[in-house]
Amino acid sequence: MIEIKNLSVRLGDFSLNDINLTILDREYFVLLGPTGAGKTILVECIAGLCRFRKGKLWIDENDVTPLPPEERQIGYVPQDYCLFPFLNVLNNIIFGMKEKRVEKDKMRQQVETLAPLLGISHLLNRDVRTLSGGEKQRVALARALAVSPRILLLDEPLSSIDVRTAKCLRQELRRLHEELGMTTIHVTHNLGEAGELADRIAVLNMGKLEQVGTPEEVFFYPQSETVSDFLGTAGFPRRVRGTNLTIY
Amino acid sequence: MKNGKSHVLKALTGERAFKAATISVLALLTLFFTGIVLSMMVYTDWDTLFSTLISREILFAIRLSLTTATIATVISIVIAIPVAYAISQTEFPGKDIIDTILDLPIVISPIALGAALLVFFNTPIGAGIENRVMRFVFEVPGIVLAQFTVVSALAVRLLKSTFDSIDPRYEQVGRTLGCSKLKAFLRVTLPLAKDGLIAAGILTWARAVGEFGATVMLAGATKMKTETLPIAIFLNLATADVEKAVAVIFILIAISASALIVLRRISGKRWQI
Numbered sequence: 001m002i003e004i005k006n007l008s009v010r011l012g013d014f015s016l017n018d019i020n021l022t023i024l025d026r027e028y029f030v031l032l033g034p035t036g037a038g039k040t041i042l043v044e045c046i047a048g049l050c051r052f053r054k055g056k057l058w059i060d061e062n063d064v065t066p067l068p069p070e071e072r073q074i075g076y077v078p079q080d081y082c083l084f085p086f087l088n089v090l091n092n093i094i095f096g097m098k099e100k101r102v103e104k105d106k107m108r109q110q111v112e113t114l115a116p117l118l119g120i121s122h123l124l125n126r127d128v129r130t131l132s133g134g135e136k137q138r139v140a141l142a143r144a145l146a147v148s149p150r151i152l153l154l155d156e157p158l159s160s161i162d163v164r165t166a167k168c169l170r171q172e173l174r175r176l177h178e179e180l181g182m183t184t185i186h187v188t189h190n191l192g193e194a195g196e197l198a199d200r201i202a203v204l205n206m207g208k209l210e211q212v213g214t215p216e217e218v219f220f221y222p223q224s225e226t227v228s229d230f231l232g233t234a235g236f237p238r239r240v241r242g243t244n245l246t247i248y
Numbered sequence: 249m250k251n252g253k254s255h256v257l258k259a260l261t262g263e264r265a266f267k268a269a270t271i272s273v274l275a276l277l278t279l280f281f282t283g284i285v286l287s288m289m290v291y292t293d294w295d296t297l298f299s300t301l302i303s304r305e306i307l308f309a310i311r312l313s314l315t316t317a318t319i320a321t322v323i324s325i326v327i328a329i330p331v332a333y334a335i336s337q338t339e340f341p342g343k344d345i346i347d348t349i350l351d352l353p354i355v356i357s358p359i360a361l362g363a364a365l366l367v368f369f370n371t372p373i374g375a376g377i378e379n380r381v382m383r384f385v386f387e388v389p390g391i392v393l394a395q396f397t398v399v400s401a402l403a404v405r406l407l408k409s410t411f412d413s414i415d416p417r418y419e420q421v422g423r424t425l426g427c428s429k430l431k432a433f434l435r436v437t438l439p440l441a442k443d444g445l446i447a448a449g450i451l452t453w454a455r456a457v458g459e460f461g462a463t464v465m466l467a468g469a470t471k472m473k474t475e476t477l478p479i480a481i482f483l484n485l486a487t488a489d490v491e492k493a494v495a496v497i498f499i500l501i502a503i504s505a506s507a508l509i510v511l512r513r514i515s516g517k518r519w520q521i
Contacts, residue, residue: 070428
């Protein structure tokens with residue numbers, strides 16, 4: 001479980017203000033919001049890549065606020081995957097394991113498990129610069145999962161992939177999550193992606209957490225004008241939760 | 249319709265004229281540089297050139313130039329890596345001022361830099377270094393120091409642009425995969441900067457080989473002692489030994505041209521992903 005309490009960050013003119021969030025174990029949690037909402041910064045705070053001036057972060061009831069990224073046991077897939085171009089696919093996947101001095105047998109075992117799971121067994125000796133967008137995404141996922149993280153952070157993982165491939169990969173991400181049961185935080189501005197993948201969604205706007213709930217709750221009962229505007233439901237009739245009232 | 253056709257024709261003519269004008273200027277400049285090199289051939293007696301090339305004095309100058317330039321380059325690059333990384337990737341107060349100070353050696357005349365070094369070694373601190381640590385004034389270490397002073401800023405500038413071009417997310421991914429900050433730098437950023445590092449090394453070295461102004465001020469121009477290739481040109485022209493000077497110029501051109509060819513080959517296969 002991830003618990004974020006009163007998290008505030010200031011980066012130049014932008015700030016994340018007083019974020020309070022609980023992400024449950026094995027949950028597929030989507031951070032949704034328009035560009036510049038602060039989604040990536042929040043994910044970077046969880047990963048330990050961005051220092052926050054106020055607030056606390058707990059992972060599995062351990063206070064990880066002062067811990068550097070390498071000690072947080074987090075798998076991170078950035079927007080453009082950032083595969084290391086000076087290493088082939090296999091060496092990209094085992095990079096983290098080498099760093100953590102995992103035994104060679106265990107390393108081989110991990111690759112033999114992950115490569116078929118992600119459908120990249122045939123790519124292991126390829127130069128990463130020759131991979132397609134979808135292949136890069138799978139390799140980046142394998143690299144992040146290879147170090148057996150407790151949490152998987154995906155920053156706009158499908159944004160630079162064509163619509164058809166992205167659709168296939170959404171299903172694969174969901175399948176992977178069900179198979180591995182790993183707590184996953186997925187950043188996106190795409191409503192369809194959020195609706196299809198999320199167990200719960202948090203809507204962020206201009207550094208403020210606007211709403212947290214299941215896809216149904218967020219899409220059918222937006223709690224503020226901002227969320228409603230972002231979802232494009234402004235002006236649509238919607239029910240007020242817990243009542244029989246409908247707002248037109 | 250007729251109007252439309254004449255408009256297209258006019259645009260095409262304008263485009264061609266512009267292309268012709270830029271290519272003409274390009275041809276003139278290339279001709280100018282080639283002309284300078286070719287003009288030396290008029291002066292060259294090839295038999296004298298080859299005998300000069302293997303003369304004791306010129307072989308000494310080649311050896312001294314290559315050795316001192318290599319040492320100055322290694323020191324410059326080793327120092328420039330952390331400096332350029334700090335300027336490129338870190339925010340700290342006074343960064344702009346420090347960045348400007350580091351750029352000064354690029355714009356200041358090398359003779360002025362050499363003179364400033366000479367003045368420094370006349371101060372109590374400089375004299376202390378001269379007497380207790382190492383002698384620089386009119387000595388070979390002075391050549392290395394002069395070359396380092398001129399080329400280190402160039403190395404910093406080149407490496408800064410290399411680090412600027414590397415997405416910091418690569419290093420961040422390295423951190424989440426278990427690397428400390430230092431290890432992420434060594435295992436991720438440095439391999440990503442490999443081509444830039446080699447290019448910076450080559451350009452810095454080529455510039456150090458050709459350094460004259462600061463060297464002549466600090467290390468002097470003593471035959472067979474502090475005689476680097478540029479100083480050999482200066483000394484031989486001063487004694488009206490034009491053929492010897494031309495031979496040395498050819499050597500310098502050959503070194504520079506080789507450096508540029510290697511550089512072009514490297515920059516042609518930069519990492520792209």
